Amino acid sequence: MKAVVEKEHGDAGVLEITEQQRPTPQAGQILIKVMAAGLNRADVLQRQGHYPPPAGESSVYGLEASGVVEEIGEGVHAISPGQEVMALLASGGYAEYVAVDARQTLPVPHGVSLVEAAGIPEVVATVYSNLCMVAGVGEDPADNQGKSILIHGGSGGIGAHAIELCVALGLRVFATASTAQKCDFIRSMGAHPINYRDEDFVEVIERETDGAGVNYILDVVGGSYLDANTRALAVEGAMVTIAVQGGAKGELNMARMMQKRLSLHGRTLRAQSAHAKAEVMQGVQRVVVPLISSGAVSVHVDRVFDLDDVASAHEYFDSGQHTGKVLLKMSEGISS
Ligand SMILES: NC(=O)c1ccc[n+]([C@@H]2O[C@H](COP(=O)([O-])OP(=O)(O)OC[C@H]3O[C@@H](n4cnc5c(N)ncnc54)[C@H](OP(=O)(O)O)[C@@H]3O)[C@@H](O)[C@H]2O)c1
Structure with missing residues (x-):
């Protein structure tokens, strides 16, 4: 699969698409075929060499993504293949597929597109x-x-x-x-x-x-x-x-x-346990998702770039001109 991994550190130009092994969902995880991923300031810090992923996490960039459930791991009962979800990640969003603890995912809120949903999890x-x-x-x-x-x-x-x-x-x-x-x-x-x-x-x-x-x-x-x-x-x-x-x-x-x-x-969120993140996501589902679904809280998407243009997306983010979220969209017709 295509993915953007942490290799060299520096300005946006160091980011490039590489070919990586598609992850396999472990017990309690789901595999998501990614539709879009959100950019976060943490990605810039990681690119500059100041914010490595927590121990045991992949070096693929990306703290949030949306997409369609492709496979479920052992012990996952509440989610099925084909469902549209958004996920809070410790890493791995800038890729065609990502595996994540099922408890760190939520259904896409009513009235929000699958692409827009990529900009929700880390922020909320x-x-x-x-x-x-x-x-x-x-x-x-x-x-x-x-x-x-x-x-x-x-x-x-x-x-x-x-x-x-x-x-x-x-x-x-x-x-x-x-x-x-x-x-x-x-x-x-x-x-x-x-x-x-x-x-x-x-x-x-x-x-x-x-x-x-x-x-x-x-x-x-x-x-x-x-x-x-x-x-x-x-x-x-x-x-x-x-x-x-x-x-x-x-x-x-x-x-x-x-x-x-x-x-x-x-506080930092990224390094917290899957259990702690699951508790946060339950609160988000109870308090924030209804406000998003009713339109009281909107999803502010400033610009969407193709994954292939990841360096331009980071350059734009670095310029500080954006208001709201910058997203990366996977190319059409992705393959494994
Ligand atoms: N601890 C955590 O768990 C956690 C999780 C997510 C995000 N964060 C952090 O939260 C921050 C916001 O994230 P984001 O994704 O929303 O980034 P963002 O879209 O780039 O927003 C950063 C904001 O900070 C403002 N800013 C930058 N330097 C400033 C300064 N010296 N004084 C006042 N304002 C300043 C910028 O506005 P102006 O251009 O108007 O200055 C900009 O609106 C980032 O630093 C990120 O690393 C932390």
């Missing part, structure tokens, strides 16, 4: 698990009345979904971005945009919340925002850091942390 699992299971955002809008959140990187794949989920769950949402166009996109989803090149997000939050601060922060910046984030949080506020695009180190005012009784968390 990351956002749902970090906001609802870790930070304490309520799963019912009634639990979130009067609560607010600040989402950094609001125009990216993660950020756009986080905004829509939080708006649907009844939170007041603020989100940062670097350009007027990205701020327009954020506004169109029902959030208050903050152009971090022109405005100080702490001042905006203070002004807009009458000095109270936000109850939650979803942080993809890390070190350089640590002090400002703790200033923007309300008393009893919670922040989850899921990326350190602004550096891994920062200075923490621990007196402020104690006085405001803040909770600061850091």
